[in-house]
Amino acid sequence: MFGLAFGSLWNRRFLAALTILSIALSVALILGVERLRNEARNGFANSASGIDLIVAPRGNSVQILMATVFGAGSTGTGLTWDTYQTVEALDQVGWAVPMQMGDNHRGYPVIGTERSYFDHFRHSGGQMLEFAEGRPFGAGESEEAVIGADVAERFGYGIGDVIVNAHGLGDVSFDMHDEAPFEISGILARTGTATDKMVFVSLAGFDEIHAERTPPEADPFAAESIAAAPDAPAQDVDHEGADGHDAEAEHGHDETHADGEDHDDHGHADESHGEDDHDHADDAHGDDQEDPHDHAHEPDQINAIYVGLKDRRAILGLQRQLTELRTDPVSAVIPAVALAELWSITGTAERAMLVMGWAVALAGMIGMIVMLSATLETRRREFAILRSVGATPGSITGMIVTEAALLMAGGILAGLALLAAATALANPVLSARFGLSLPLWIDVPQDLGILLGLFAAGLVAALIPAARVYRMTLADGLSIRL
Structure with missing residues (x-):
């Protein structure tokens, strides 16, 4: 199923690339906002850590x-x-x-x-x-x-x-x-x-x-x-x-x-x-x-x-x-108390940026669902041939989920690369103006949880076209609608 899923995406590589790009942008935005928020808070706390x-x-x-x-x-x-x-x-x-x-x-x-x-x-x-x-x-x-x-x-x-x-x-x-x-x-x-x-x-x-x-x-x-x-x-x-x-x-x-x-x-x-x-x-x-x-x-x-x-x-x-x-x-x-007041002031802006990031991620997943769903009608002959060689409806459904997993994995990797490039370009400016320096690579305890959450959400979203494929293959069998 993995080879079939990859080959199917390669045949539709332009649409697949656009889907991966939208997912990559959402990953870069979510992680970038989170890193900027954490580094800003850490930088502020570190600057005043020795003053009572x-x-x-x-x-x-x-x-x-x-x-x-x-x-x-x-x-x-x-x-x-x-x-x-x-x-x-x-x-x-x-x-x-x-x-x-x-x-x-x-x-x-x-x-x-x-x-x-x-x-x-x-x-x-x-x-x-x-x-x-x-x-x-x-x-x-x-x-x-x-x-x-x-x-x-x-x-x-x-x-x-x-x-x-x-x-x-x-x-x-x-x-x-x-x-x-x-x-x-x-x-x-x-x-x-x-x-x-x-x-x-x-x-x-x-x-x-x-x-x-x-x-x-x-x-x-x-x-x-x-x-x-x-x-x-x-x-x-x-x-x-x-x-x-x-x-x-x-x-x-x-x-x-x-x-x-x-x-x-x-x-x-x-x-x-x-x-x-x-x-x-x-x-x-x-x-x-x-x-x-x-x-x-x-x-x-x-x-x-x-x-x-x-x-x-x-x-x-x-x-x-x-x-x-x-x-x-x-x-x-008391510096710690004043910082808490500052975070309460900036908290609304932080939440707005996070909501924006998750909204972009949602848009990327919707784009993936649209791409997978839009090609189902043109792929009915493909599914019928797979059934004729012994594939079960569950196997074909698994292929659709595998395609979604490949798209999400590609989007996450592309997003990390995009974030690293943007961070390398932004760090000199952030350091000169705000004294901040963002890490180039992921913070395993924190970023890994976000990435796993995005990947799981993509697989759940893929169940929508997968369920439709399952019903189609049961109804069609070897007959082809003209």
Whole structure:
């Protein structure tokens, strides 16, 4: 029966090829949608797997997650450094890393953070960040940058190359910071997460970008009125910005935290521990690495804080405690909960794509039924000859089912080949824009179940023309209708 079925399909190879193509398209679409959905979910989960809480200005949890972890959008207003110190000093907090955002490098997000980010951040179920080349930016170093694997690959960057960042998010650049270039000190190994598409600089470097921007000119009428005042002291003119040489007032004194080295000299990094000024000065000139709360630079504002807990069982209590902070109104976001909210938003689109895939599969099976049924009348002589040489109605029915099985098997194999080719073409784009990389071949536990389900559905659909053939062969025998 197998040889007869194959020969019969070969005689109708054009129609058979069209049927196989429709089945192949349905297989590729169903598996492609499923892989894209799973890889997107895994990529999102892996990117935020090592963060217990994200503290940011009060807002929507999904927006905060997308802005901080994936560099898409912004958190709105900023947090004061006092808020960061308050969070860092909480008993339940094991580590806290400040984050600054709002700049981009040729469309890739620029993150201002501390060197400890590379020690505490985890991805893909707890893996540490590793360097493919180079090292992290130096402690207190404001002119070095670390880039992700995708950034290095996209632009061909290497250690020692100089890059310039711009103000703005995504591909929108409002102001190029040519006056504050960065030298690449390290390139991160590929993680398959959003980290591959980021550029990291120190807090001091992030602030220095904006501090070195040329300040707007002072109002000439205001300056003239101040200068015309007979009793106006000289320092008032300087304070209003009339004197263009007052760079120190424009960029900030020691209290404005514009120079990270001044903080080390005055020991401001340890003020949150309640020590006196003399002890602070001694600690600042000592071993800074031993104190986890010692910071080389303290910016006026940050955008978010990554928090790791000593005991994750305290996460809900700490979340409630953080929402009651008096320093700033904040939201404490649990990444897993925010991801669940994101999936509930995108779930409708995912289901729509899956329904579309199964609809295409159904259309392919209907096409197979139509092809098999449409040729039954022209094949009645063939069936009669088979009966004359001893074939039973059941054997002829089995031949029709065998033909359907060959069509389904050919469609599945063609669909896998089509999916592999489409994946190979789409992976560079998906990796560059979304940090996703789809597998070329089937995932045995998951994809095999879908393929077996499609094959079984095709055999069930073939029972419709097979039942008709069975009735025809019983009625016709050797007689041929003219």
